Amino acid sequence: MDGVIISAVSPLWRTENAATARLSDIRDFFRFRSSLVEENSMLKERVAQLELEAASGASVAGGENFILSSFGRQPEFGGIMTTVLVSPPQSPYDTLVIDAGENDGMFLGSSVFMLEGPILGVVSDVFPGSSKVRLFSAPGEKTRALLERYNIPVTIEGAGGGNFRIIVPREVEVVVGDRILSADIFSHLLGVVGDIKMEPTDSFKEVLAKSPANIFGIHFLVIRP
Amino acid sequence: MNRYRIPLTILIFLAILFLPYWIYVPLLFAGVLVLPFFWEGIFFGLLIDTLYAESGLLVSTIIYSFAFWATLILVMMIPVRKRLRTYA
Numbered sequence: 001m002d003g004v005i006i007s008a009v010s011p012l013w014r015t016e017n018a019a020t021a022r023l024s025d026i027r028d029f030f031r032f033r034s035s036l037v038e039e040n041s042m043l044k045e046r047v048a049q050l051e052l053e054a055a056s057g058a059s060v061a062g063g064e065n066f067i068l069s070s071f072g073r074q075p076e077f078g079g080i081m082t083t084v085l086v087s088p089p090q091s092p093y094d095t096l097v098i099d100a101g102e103n104d105g106m107f108l109g110s111s112v113f114m115l116e117g118p119i120l121g122v123v124s125d126v127f128p129g130s131s132k133v134r135l136f137s138a139p140g141e142k143t144r145a146l147l148e149r150y151n152i153p154v155t156i157e158g159a160g161g162g163n164f165r166i167i168v169p170r171e172v173e174v175v176v177g178d179r180i181l182s183a184d185i186f187s188h189l190l191g192v193v194g195d196i197k198m199e200p201t202d203s204f205k206e207v208l209a210k211s212p213a214n215i216f217g218i219h220f221l222v223i224r225p
Numbered sequence: 226m227n228r229y230r231i232p233l234t235i236l237i238f239l240a241i242l243f244l245p246y247w248i249y250v251p252l253l254f255a256g257v258l259v260l261p262f263f264w265e266g267i268f269f270g271l272l273i274d275t276l277y278a279e280s281g282l283l284v285s286t287i288i289y290s291f292a293f294w295a296t297l298i299l300v301m302m303i304p305v306r307k308r309l310r311t312y313a
Contacts, residue, residue: 002280009242009276016243091277092246092291124279134279 003127006097010130013085014099079113079224080104085130088215094138094160096121098221101129106223113222118212119188123223133221136190137162137211144183145190149173156180156191162211164191167204174207234265241273249273253291257298261306270295 082104086097100106110123112133124134136143141158145166152172156164168174180191191209198205233256240249253273257266270292278290 002275005272005275012242086277089245089247090243092250092273093278095277095279097276132279 002125006127006130006132010085010097010099013097017083017085079222080106081115082131082221082223084218084221087218088161094135094141094158094162094215095124096133096135096215096218096221098131098133098223099129100223101127101131103128106131107225110223110225113188113224114213114218115220115222117188119182119190120211120213120215120218120221131223135162135211135215137164137215143190146181146183146187147172147174148179148181149175153183154180156209159208162213162215163194164209164211166207166209168207170198170203170205172205174205180209230260230263233260237265237269238272241269241276246273250291253295254298257295258302262303263299266295266299267292 080100082098082100084096085099088094091097096112098112106123106126108123108126111119112121112123113119119136121133121135121138123131125132134141135158136156137158137160139158139160143156143158145154145156146152147154147166147168150173152168154166154168156166159165164180166180174193174196176193176195178193179189180193181187182190189212191211193207194210195208196205197208233252237249237252237256240252250273253266253269256263270290273291
């Protein structure tokens with residue numbers, strides 16, 4: 001029944017996404033020139049920054065892929081590209097509805113990635129023309145991960161809204177900005193440490209992290225089995 | 226009050242499909258609280274759970290579902306409404 005209802009509603013969501021994109025074009029037509037100039041310069045600066053990050057990431061990724069292939073592990077390429085039909089805050093459960101389903105080669109349990117590489121969740125339900133994705137940040141969702149600083153294995157717990165909570169012993173060194181990676185061999189980016197809470201009398205500290213993706217505005221994803 | 230029932234029902238349905246949860250959830254529970262025996266609220270709770278929650282509802286997780294809370298509040302409101310003086 002889930003599949004029937006979602007199949008019936010999916011065309012409405014696709015129409016909404018198309019209409020929203022068209023309305024934003026019309027809105028841009030009326031913006032003042034000065035704000036557009038300012039935005040243009042900001043975006044150029046951002047593009048330059050991203051090109052630099054991509055260049056440094058590409059060289060590291062190239063080295064990693066060589067090492068993986070040398071030891072019999074194939075680096076990850078390809079996947080199924082999908083668009084997001086529904087994301088938070090329309091969904092109250094930290095789930096996404098995407099427009100690829102069984103007919104497009106989707107499998108239950110497939111990993112879901114951003115185009116830039118970070119991993120977001122897994123496919124939890126598959127229907128003929130669409131699927132549901134459960135984000136790792138869904139409340140109560142527990143995922144094994146690594147704190148990059150000293151490769152410390154941790155269990156991150158979803159706190160909703162793209163946020164995570166990790167409990168570590170107080171002696172573990174964690175700094176705001178530290179990366180949290182997936183526990184598999186490919187070490188995908190899972191989150192970034194945003195805050196650390198600890199009382200002087202506590203034996204543990206609470207690390208609050210956030211997803212690298214803005215889950216409220218994702219449009220494209222890559223799914224890999 | 227019954228003359229608002231159909232427009233509110235349509236509004237909640239469209240809000241569930243297109244608007245953020247912080248709009249349709251308060252609307253839904255306002256409908257359950259204000260309108261007499263708003264059974265459509267249970268249907269909308271089920272719709273929210275079907276569209277946005279994972280399938281395979283377990284007894285341990287039912288307490289987190291909108292259908293459960295809509296039903297619970299609807300049932301709780303039955304004796305409360307009898308004791309409230311309304312001019313609806």
